[in-house]
Amino acid sequence: MENSLRVLTELLLTIPGEGLVQAKNLVMVIGDKYVTEEAAAMIGNLLALLDQADGKRSGIFPVAVKNNSLGLNYMGVQNTAAVLSEAKALLLFGEDPSTDLSRYDFLMVQDTHLTQAAERADVVLPALAFPEVNGTFVNTEGRLLKVKKAVENPLEFSNIEMVQAIADILSADLGSACPKKIRKAIEKDHPAFREVEAGELLMHFAAEQPGLALTPYVDGRLFTELPCTDYLMNTIQNELDKVIKS
Incomplete structure (x- = not known):
């Protein structure tokens, strides 16, 4: 003291x-x-x-x-370390962690480059970088902002559509890939996002x-x-x- x-x-x-x-x-x-x-x-x-x-x-x-760490917190994405400690398979999206990944029975990586994690993965999928997508994120102030695509998508699928395809293989329904429907689903479960337009602070x-x-x-x-x-x-x-x- x-x-x-x-x-x-x-x-x-x-x-x-x-x-x-x-x-x-x-x-x-x-x-x-x-x-x-x-x-x-x-x-x-x-x-x-x-x-x-x-x-x-x-x-x-x-x-x-x-980017968007605050938005993920508001959506309840927390305590990931505890979840990963019990997992037997790992799907990495745009991450290249400096940790031992050999303990997982199955490793899939989706990324923009052939990372070290991708080199050790059982399955590798391409991913779109931030200039190639539209979307939103929550900044440090707690303000919802838009991400606007600057270059054309070189792939046939968007990132969310590739995730949905994986979910279909695993017999899991993630709902619609439509941004408006995704937004409505988020608002339903997370009050901070309700009636918040782009440029406004979360509730x-x-x-x-x-x-x-x-x-x-x-x-x-x-x-x-x-x-x-x-x-x-x-x-x-x-x-x-x-x-x-x-």
Whole structure:
């Protein structure tokens, strides 16, 4: 507790403290790729002490490593580690995790490139990249935004249609591939998406509201890089780094 108070005091002194205290709508934007959970909790404590931890225009806005991570959370896609620990087969869509995949009896990979996971897979399927699809995603602010296709689809099937074909083989019904019908299905099971048009905030969305209980800083790291499992995004980032360094 004493260490946490000391660190928070140092933050107020080193970052223009007067500006933090006087800010009407203070927002802390943090990157999930580098900021640890412990550091995020400390930032939350700081905002709580400044009475800036509640509201749509104040609080903590974590920038997720993967696009639409917030949208998936709102749809209840959580605790995936526990689910995977019991699985005997794995279907990977656009992911190249740096983990041992040999324990699965069956591995299928759908991706835009021949990744390391694809090289170990029993079945490999092509996938469309983000410039080749239409759709929506939820940004860090909690706002529903559109994705517009920039280039033509080189395949006969869309990503969702390929998933449906797999489901048919497994005798599972995923419903319609029509975007409007998919949207209605989402709204039915997830109230946050109801009556929300593109460009609007999800219903009941608010910044995280950390409590006033300070978490002591012991031996943990404040910043560490979380590896990204998206092969295409890693490739793009590597090329951007080359341009920046040159």
